[in-house]
Amino acid sequence: MFSEDTILLFYEITDVIIAGLSTGSVYALMAVGMTLVYGVTKAFNFAYGDFFNMGGYFAWILIFGIGFQFGGYLAVLLIVLPLMFAVGYGLEKLMIAPLRKRADWENKVMMLTLGLALFLSSLYTVVFGVKMKSLPPILEGTLEVGQLVFGYQDIMIFVMSLGGILLFGWLLNNTRTGMAVKAVAQNPIGAKIVGIPKERIFAATFAISTVMVGFGGILLSQKWFINPMSGGTIMIKAWVVTALGGMGSIRGGLYAAFIIGMLEAFVGWLFGMSYGIIALFILLLATLALRPQGLMGKGE
Amino acid sequence: MRLKHMAIIIGVAYGIMAVLPIFVGDIRFIMNIMIMCLIWAVVASCWDVMMGFAGIFSFGQVAFFVMGAYCSGILAIEYHVTPVVSILIAGLFTAGMGVLVGLPCLKLAGPYVALVTFGVHMALQPTLRGEIGLALGSGGSVGLLTIPPISIFGYTFSSANIVPTFYLTLFVSLTCALIIMFVIKSYWGVAFLALKDSQEFAMSLGISAFKYKLMVFALTSFLTGIIGAYYGHFYGVLSFRMLDMDLFSILMVMMLVGGLGHFPGAILGAFLVVAGSELMAPLGAYRAVTMGALVVILVLALPNGIVGPFLKRSANRSPTG
Amino acid sequence: MLTVNNLNAYYGESHVLKDVSIAVKEGEVVVMLGPNGHGKSTLLKSICGLVDKKDGKITYQNRDINGLATEKLVDLGVIYISENRELFPYMTVLENLKLGAYTKNARPHEKENLERVFALFPRLVERRKQFASTMSGGEARMLAVARGLMSNPDFLCIDEPSLGLQPSLRHEIFSTIKQINEQGKTVLLVEQNIPQIAQLADRIYVMEEGQISFEGNKDEALNNEHLKEIFLGM
Numbered sequence: 086m087f088s089e090d091t092i093l094l095f096y097e098i099t100d101v102i103i104a105g106l107s108t109g110s111v112y113a114l115m116a117v118g119m120t121l122v123y124g125v126t127k128a129f130n131f132a133y134g135d136f137f138n139m140g141g142y143f144a145w146i147l148i149f150g151i152g153f154q155f156g157g158y159l160a161v162l163l164i165v166l167p168l169m170f171a172v173g174y175g176l177e178k179l180m181i182a183p184l185r186k187r188a189d190w191e192n193k194v195m196m197l198t199l200g201l202a203l204f205l206s207s208l209y210t211v212v213f214g215v216k217m218k219s220l221p222p223i224l225e226g227t228l229e230v231g232q233l234v235f236g237y238q239d240i241m242i243f244v245m246s247l248g249g250i251l252l253f254g255w256l257l258n259n260t261r262t263g264m265a266v267k268a269v270a271q272n273p274i275g276a277k278i279v280g281i282p283k284e285r286i287f288a289a290t291f292a293i294s295t296v297m298v299g300f301g302g303i304l305l306s307q308k309w310f311i312n313p314m315s316g317g318t319i320m321i322k323a324w325v326v327t328a329l330g331g332m333g334s335i336r337g338g339l340y341a342a343f344i345i346g347m348l349e350a351f352v353g354w355l356f357g358m359s360y361g362i363i364a365l366f367i368l369l370l371a372t373l374a375l376r377p378q379g380l381m382g383k384g385e
Numbered sequence: 386m387r388l389k390h391m392a393i394i395i396g397v398a399y400g401i402m403a404v405l406p407i408f409v410g411d412i413r414f415i416m417n418i419m420i421m422c423l424i425w426a427v428v429a430s431c432w433d434v435m436m437g438f439a440g441i442f443s444f445g446q447v448a449f450f451v452m453g454a455y456c457s458g459i460l461a462i463e464y465h466v467t468p469v470v471s472i473l474i475a476g477l478f479t480a481g482m483g484v485l486v487g488l489p490c491l492k493l494a495g496p497y498v499a500l501v502t503f504g505v506h507m508a509l510q511p512t513l514r515g516e517i518g519l520a521l522g523s524g525g526s527v528g529l530l531t532i533p534p535i536s537i538f539g540y541t542f543s544s545a546n547i548v549p550t551f552y553l554t555l556f557v558s559l560t561c562a563l564i565i566m567f568v569i570k571s572y573w574g575v576a577f578l579a580l581k582d583s584q585e586f587a588m589s590l591g592i593s594a595f596k597y598k599l600m601v602f603a604l605t606s607f608l609t610g611i612i613g614a615y616y617g618h619f620y621g622v623l624s625f626r627m628l629d630m631d632l633f634s635i636l637m638v639m640m641l642v643g644g645l646g647h648f649p650g651a652i653l654g655a656f657l658v659v660a661g662s663e664l665m666a667p668l669g670a671y672r673a674v675t676m677g678a679l680v681v682i683l684v685l686a687l688p689n690g691i692v693g694p695f696l697k698r699s700a701n702r703s704p705t706g
Numbered sequence: 707m708l709t710v711n712n713l714n715a716y717y718g719e720s721h722v723l724k725d726v727s728i729a730v731k732e733g734e735v736v737v738m739l740g741p742n743g744h745g746k747s748t749l750l751k752s753i754c755g756l757v758d759k760k761d762g763k764i765t766y767q768n769r770d771i772n773g774l775a776t777e778k779l780v781d782l783g784v785i786y787i788s789e790n791r792e793l794f795p796y797m798t799v800l801e802n803l804k805l806g807a808y809t810k811n812a813r814p815h816e817k818e819n820l821e822r823v824f825a826l827f828p829r830l831v832e833r834r835k836q837f838a839s840t841m842s843g844g845e846a847r848m849l850a851v852a853r854g855l856m857s858n859p860d861f862l863c864i865d866e867p868s869l870g871l872q873p874s875l876r877h878e879i880f881s882t883i884k885q886i887n888e889q890g891k892t893v894l895l896v897e898q899n900i901p902q903i904a905q906l907a908d909r910i911y912v913m914e915e916g917q918i919s920f921e922g923n924k925d926e927a928l929n930n931e932h933l934k935e936i937f938l939g940m
């Protein structure tokens with residue numbers, strides 16, 4: 086019925102769609118983390134991309150550096166994710182909280198995190214070398230559905246990211262701390278009045294976002310390489326997604342993440358990977374010009 | 386900070402610089418460092434005026450510096466324009482770019498301006514390296530290697546005549562610093578303080594935030610472009626590597642050391658940091674690590690930088706000019 | 707129960723409260739009146755840990771509480787109900803109320819307080835699944851008070867509960883506050899100068915220009931010439 090070429094094209098497009106979905110889901114993880122921190126604490130973390138890499142590097146150390154054998158990826162996650170939480174929590178308490186008392190604190194936080202980003206990227210370069218690293222895939226092999234062939238790796242990434250996001254959503258709506266986070270985001274004064282310890286919530290929120298972005302780092306490092314200096318680019322990407330979705334809107338971030346994941350996949354397929362960033366930049370400018378508050382604007 | 390104090394600090398700093406060649410004029414190495422101090426002082430000051438004084442969180446300063454440098458270099462190499470003229474043209478070009486970038490940015494809040502300008506910075510590198518750059522004459526990944534030095538009335542200012550070149554640099558740098566100082570202390574300056582304290586109130590008085598911010602973009606990009614061009618003609622070579630995060634962070638450290646928003650702290654910051662950076666050169670790869678750590682420590686520990694003692698008591702709660 | 711001694715409070719450079727001293731006995735309803743902008747709200751906020759710059763002595767049940775963070779004060783049973791209500795707009799009435807019971811001391815009493823609050827404010831029951839941002843002025847005010855009660859307080863600092871309400875709703879909210887007092891809670895209330903207030907109060911303070919200009923019970927207040935001016939010459 087259809088020509089050979091059309092069928093092949095169909096398969097290619099399916100591949101691109103799946104790739105887009107899997108990267109999109111990781112972007113969703115990152116966007117949710119970033120929008121959460123910004124929505125709740127109004128702090129902007131320039132080192133976000135370097136935390137992404139941190140997740141990947143921690144996993145790498147466990148797998149290759151120490152040669153962790155038992156438990157597989159599950160064990161790696163169980164060790165790295167709490168570690169990321171601790172890093173995020175400690176960072177917020179030690180470095181960001183003290184700045185809140187100063188005038189202009191949002192700017193100071195941006196500068197501090199910028200310094201942190203530089204510190205981390207150069208640290209990675211020194212410790213791990215300039216050569217890019219990559220993690221082994223969680224699941225090798227492919228799944229065949231009729232004539233279509235899907236790689237397990239992409240599927241796993243998609244499933245796990247989605248799982249992470251759903252878990253996060255559940256925590257946000259069903260735990261006391263989650264409700265407190267929402268409360269602080271919606272009305273910090275009201276939160277104070279009911280006795281919510283704002284500082285602890287800020288630290289917890291920051292820590293949660295660090296875990297999410299680190300998780301994203303572990304997931305995507307199987308597919309792509311970890312480049313020690315890529316922190317800045319990754320942060321910009323996360324930011325574009327978040328801005329497109331609307332800073333502070335979790336749902337917006339989700340939609341935007343998948344849109345951008347798909348956009349990147351298709352632009353990469355049609356024009357080549359290096360144009361990805363330019364396409365993003367154009368999308369960013371368009372968003373800022375036409376609808377600066379993003380897809381879903383404020384609140385949530 | 387009062388005009389008197391500003392003038393004193395600038396006077397003393399540049400004065401010391403002016404006198405040093407008597408002692409170290411024949412040590413090429415040190416003279417080079419001093420010239421760099423003077424050049425970066427201008428860039429750091431311009432960035433400081435943007436961020437600390439005008440409150441525009443722009444991360445594009447390095448990009449403008451590089452734009453000015455490349456513009457003048459290309460004009461000189463490809464079109465054989467005399468350096469003095471090409472520097473001025475580069476300044477105007479960069480000012481234009483500044484306005485172009487500024488226009489969309491001015492409607493945006495804090496992190497957005499930072500990210501758009503940072504995006505410009507990040508987009509500049511592949512542009513210069515890639516085909517667009519090559520077509521314009523940027524030399525792609527190789528960069529520009531043969532930028533002619535400045536010559537006035539037949540006298541060439543290059544590393545061969547390091548002392549006269551130093552004094553020329555001092556003159557250019559001082560002029561830029563004085564321009565900035567007068568702008569801050571003029572009606573513009575007062576307008577900015579008003580805008581920073583309470584934008585709505587200032588605007589109700591007829592002060593157009595938009596107009597003033599755009600002018601700041603234009604002025605700082607102009608000066609940065611000029612000094613960038615000057616840099617190109619002094620060094621003779623340019624490469625896209627200038628857009629790496631190293632330079633970016635060093636400039637940030639300069640502003641933080643000097644005191645963000647407290648001109649002329651950035652000038653002192655530049656002098657100190659360039660000197661310190663040279664001392665740290667043996668650290669090699671660890672220099673960047675240290676630089677990053679320094680930024681973090683400085684933001685936490687020195688909210689007002691070195692010029693803290695010169696400020697009025699209320700400066701700690703909200704920045705004053 | 708609560709005493710304030712020589713309290714001075716500042717907003718930036720502005721000296722808002724000047725050497726203010728008041729006392730509230732357990733079980734009382736004490737009302738603070740006075741022209742707007744003269745510091746009444748600031749006094750409440752200072753007691754509840756919402757003002758940074760202050761000095762003086764504030765004791766609650768013989769315990770020095772000046773300088774304690776709001777969350778600790780809520781735990782001790784001192785709560786603040788803002789004239790701006792400060793609700794959580796995108797959460798339901800029920801969620802807002804549940805968040806009221808956030809602190810450790812309030813949590814075990816969540817269920818009983820919820821019942822009590824629904825009994826006091828029947829209108830909230832129908833609205834409990836609605837977002838707080840959809841509530842009318844009067845309902846939002848009720849929710850704010852209800853949420854405060856969920857914190858299981860013994861001492862309520864209520865800031866202008868009648869602000870922006872129609873007279874009929876004012877009456878309703880005052881009578882509810884009276885009920886709350888009858889259930890055993892001590893109330894320190896800041897209000898605009900309204901005649902109805904006299905019914906509610908055991909004692910009245912008047913604050914003018916950051917200082918206490920009158921202190922007495924409601925008979926003394928009604929017989930005071932100066933106050934009559936304030937009361938009637940609003």
